Amino acid sequence: MSATDRPTYPVDKRNRVKRRHERGFYDHDTVxxxxxxxxxxxxxxxxxxxxxxxxxxxxxEGTRLYWHGSSASRMLRSLKAGQPACLTVTHxxxxxxxxxxxxxxxxxxxxxxxxxxxxxxxxxxxxxxLVMMVDRFxxxxxxxxxxxxxxxxxxxxxxxxxxxxxxxxxxAKGVADEDGDYALPIYAERLPIRTVIGEPEPCSRLPAGxxxxxxxxGYRAGRRLEEALSEAYARTYVR
Amino acid sequence: MSATDRPTYPVDKRNRVKRRHERGFYDHDTVxxxxxxxxxxxxxxxxxxxxxxxxxxxxxEGTRLYWHGSSASRMLRSLKAGQPACLTVTHxxxxxxxxxxxxxxxxxxxxxxxxxxxxxxxxxxxxxxLVMMVDRFxxxxxxxxxxxxxxxxxxxxxxxxxxxxxxxxxxAKGVADEDGDYALPIYAERLPIRTVIGEPEPCSRLPAGxxxxxxxxGYRAGRRLEEALSEAYARTYVR
Numbered sequence: 001m002s003a004t005d006r007p008t009y010p011v012d013k014r015n016r017v018k019r020r021h022e023r024g025f026y027d028h029d030t031v032x033x034x035x036x037x038x039x040x041x042x043x044x045x046x047x048x049x050x051x052x053x054x055x056x057x058x059x060x061e062g063t064r065l066y067w068h069g070s071s072a073s074r075m076l077r078s079l080k081a082g083q084p085a086c087l088t089v090t091h092x093x094x095x096x097x098x099x100x101x102x103x104x105x106x107x108x109x110x111x112x113x114x115x116x117x118x119x120x121x122x123x124x125x126x127x128x129x130l131v132m133m134v135d136r137f138x139x140x141x142x143x144x145x146x147x148x149x150x151x152x153x154x155x156x157x158x159x160x161x162x163x164x165x166x167x168x169x170x171x172a173k174g175v176a177d178e179d180g181d182y183a184l185p186i187y188a189e190r191l192p193i194r195t196v197i198g199e200p201e202p203c204s205r206l207p208a209g210x211x212x213x214x215x216x217x218g219y220r221a222g223r224r225l226e227e228a229l230s231e232a233y234a235r236t237y238v239r
Numbered sequence: 240m241s242a243t244d245r246p247t248y249p250v251d252k253r254n255r256v257k258r259r260h261e262r263g264f265y266d267h268d269t270v271x272x273x274x275x276x277x278x279x280x281x282x283x284x285x286x287x288x289x290x291x292x293x294x295x296x297x298x299x300e301g302t303r304l305y306w307h308g309s310s311a312s313r314m315l316r317s318l319k320a321g322q323p324a325c326l327t328v329t330h331x332x333x334x335x336x337x338x339x340x341x342x343x344x345x346x347x348x349x350x351x352x353x354x355x356x357x358x359x360x361x362x363x364x365x366x367x368x369l370v371m372m373v374d375r376f377x378x379x380x381x382x383x384x385x386x387x388x389x390x391x392x393x394x395x396x397x398x399x400x401x402x403x404x405x406x407x408x409x410x411a412k413g414v415a416d417e418d419g420d421y422a423l424p425i426y427a428e429r430l431p432i433r434t435v436i437g438e439p440e441p442c443s444r445l446p447a448g449x450x451x452x453x454x455x456x457g458y459r460a461g462r463r464l465e466e467a468l469s470e471a472y473a474r475t476y477v478r
Contacts, residue, residue, distance in 0.1 A: 014289055039345070040331050044283035044292035050253055051290050053283035055329035055349050090294035092279050092434075097455075100384050101373045102391035106278070110294050134340045145339050146420055152341035175442040181385055182444045187451055191458055192437030195331075203414040203427040210426050216336075219430055 014114055015165035025168040028063070034111045034168055035060045036233040037226035038089040039137060043067065045085045045117065058087065059136040061237065065113060065161045066120075066129055085117040085161055091226060095191040096174060099181040107171050107190070114165040120158040129158040132236070139215055139235040195225045253353055254404040264407040267302070273350045273407055274299045275472040276465035277328040278376060282306065284324045284356065297326065298375040300476065302402045304352060305359075305368055307395055324356040324400055330465060334430045335413060338420040346411050346429070353404040359397040368397040371475070378454055378474040434464045 007028040009015070017024025025031070041058045044051055058067040065087055093107040120126045130153065131142045174190035199221040202212065218228045246267040248254070256263025264270070280297045283290055297306035304326055332346035359365045369392065370381045413429035438460040441451065457467045 039334065040329060040347075042281040042283075042292050042294075042327055042329070044281075044290035044325075046285050046288070046290050049285070050323050050353070051283035051285050051325050053281050053292055053325040053327035053351065055281075055327060055347065057345060084289050086283075086290050086292040088281055088292035088294060090279060090281070095278065095376065095458075097377060097380070098384075100391070101369055101381060101387050102395060104373050106296060108279075108294065112292065114289070130340055134343050137334065137343075138336060141336070142340055145337075145425060146423055148340050152339070156341060174440065175444075177442075182442075183446060184385055185446055185449050186383060186385060187445065187449050187455075188442040189451070189455075190440040190442075192440065193434060193464055194437055195432060195434045198431030198433055201413065201429040201431065203416075203421075203429075205414075205421045206426065207422060207424055210424050212426055212428070216426075216428075219334075225432055 009163065009166040011167070012165060015112065015167040017167050017169050020169075020171075023169045023171055025170065026166065030168045030170075031111050031113070031163075031166045032060060033230070034091065034109050035065070035089055035113070037091065037230045039225070039229055041067070041087050041089045043085055043087050043117070045083055057133075057137075059132060059233075061132065063163045065115075065163060066132070066158060068129075068133055068156055068158050082116045082118040085115060087113045087115075087161065091195075092193050093172065094174065094193055096176075097187070097189050097191065098175055099177045099184055099186040099188050103175075103177050103181075105171065105176070107174060109168070109170045109172070111166060111168045113161070113163045115161040115163050117159050117161040120160050125160075126153070126158055129160070130156060133158070136236050137229065137232055138219075139232055141213075141215065144213065197221055197223050197225055197228060248402065248405040250406070251404065254351065254406040256406050256408055259408075259410075262408045262410055264409065265405065269407045269409075270350050270352070270402075270405045271299060272469070273330065273348050274304070274328055274352070276330065276469045278464070278468055280306065280326050280328045282324055282326045282356070284322055296372075296376075298371060298472075300371065304354075304400045304402060305371070305397060307368075307372055307397050321355045321357040324354060326352045326354075326400065330434075331432050332411065333413065333432055335415075336426070336428050336430065337414055338416045338423055338425040338427050342414075342416050342420075344410065344415070346413060348407070348409045348411070350405060350407045352400070352402045354400040354402050356398050356400040359399050364399075365392070365397055368399070369395060372397070375475050376468065376471055377458075378471055380452075380454065383452065436460055436462050436464055436467060 008026045056067045090110040096105040175188045248265045295306045329349040335344040414427045
């Protein structure tokens with residue numbers, strides 16, 4: 001595929017992958033797939049010149065990102081006015097043990113998304129976002145839940161950011177030593193890393209007869225979390 | 240233990256845990272254990288008012304953090320002068336499915352560390368850092384490797400940041416619904432998440448007779464990555 005036959009985020013000095021530029025991708029498909037395979041992101045923003053890096057759960061809708069938190073949090077108060085932010089997702093795939101220190105590395109897939117974050121203030125957009133905050137991870141679950149109270153809705157703030165620039169960076173080559181080093185009597189390996197789901201732990205206070213909904217079947221022990229998240233995303237949103 | 244009988248990072252408005260403050264910890268032991276159980280962090284810094292959130296491998300030495308990258312990278316060029324930065328580590332432990340949208344959550348353990356990041360320019364400190372960059376993860380491995388060339392050392396920059404403020408935030412309570420909601424016929428569960436090591440993949444170009452060093456035995460398939468990293472850390476550094 002060429003870069004011209006599919007939608008791509010604009011590239012400028014803020015998001016161009018400078019180091020190892022062959023690892024950089026800007027097309028929507030690559031960027032979105034890596035985002036949709038994750039639940040956890042880290043968001044950077046600035047308050048009084050101090051950068052903050054905050055972990056949070058997030059999701060994507062088209063070219064918009066959403067995340068949430070308490071109205072009391074530092075991050076949300078600073079974002080009310082529409083602040084520059086950077087949301088990053090990283091999938092760590094391996095640690096790489098090479099034959100020299102310099103070539104020790106890691107395989108990873110990451111996305112950095114840039115834009116201006118602002119609070120969702122429109123009541124209908126917020127109502128819909130609070131549904132997707134659950135249903136993006138657990139499709140159609142909100143319909144099964146006790147409805148949110150006005151106080152709960154008030155206590156939850158939703159932040160949104162249109163992706164203005166984005167880059168994906170992928171390293172997936174395992175051991176990559178200098179040609180002359182392969183003959184050395186030094187052990188080298190790729191150590192795969194994966195994030196997986198454990199055995200689901202039903203709440204100990206479930207009333208008799210309440211069974212696990214079939215819609216959660218994708219979240220099963222031993223499966224990669226990113227597979228379950230990508231599958232759930234595809235059930236909730238048409239790409 | 241009280242907060243007074245062990246070293247603690249100072250607390251001010253930058254690192255005080257505002258939301259759910261009962262989840263906040265500032266003592267060295269809690270902060271350091273969470274840092275030392277991780278290889279991957281996200282570092283936030285500011286260039287021309289734009290926040291960046293960059294994933295990187297890192298390690299701790301006392302109350303200093305170290306991370307590295309190419310001298311060509313955007314992050315490192317911006318940090319030469321000693322820039323305010325925030326380094327964050329997050330361990331995602333579960334997704335929590337509650338009986339209402341508001342109580343959907345996640346168990347996690349995270350650290351935000353604040354300070355001023357600067358390049359390591361002293362040659363001896365840099366040489367030692369390049370050793371620990373490998374040995375912190377794989378104890379005593381550098382002694383088994385092909386020695387670094389002057390060009391490799393020059394091409395690798397090391398950044399260090401004294402931790403001036405830090406906070407750990409821990410949620411570990413699984414399903415926590417409103418009292419009145421437990422009787423509802425709604426399924427709720429804690430879905431455990433763990434990051435594990437896969438089957439090590441020896442380099443396909445190993446010369447005959449080169450075996451996996453016994454020092455890597457802690458990195459075995461199925462083990463939690465954080466256990467192996469914490470163990471390796473303890474072997475390399477005395478706490």
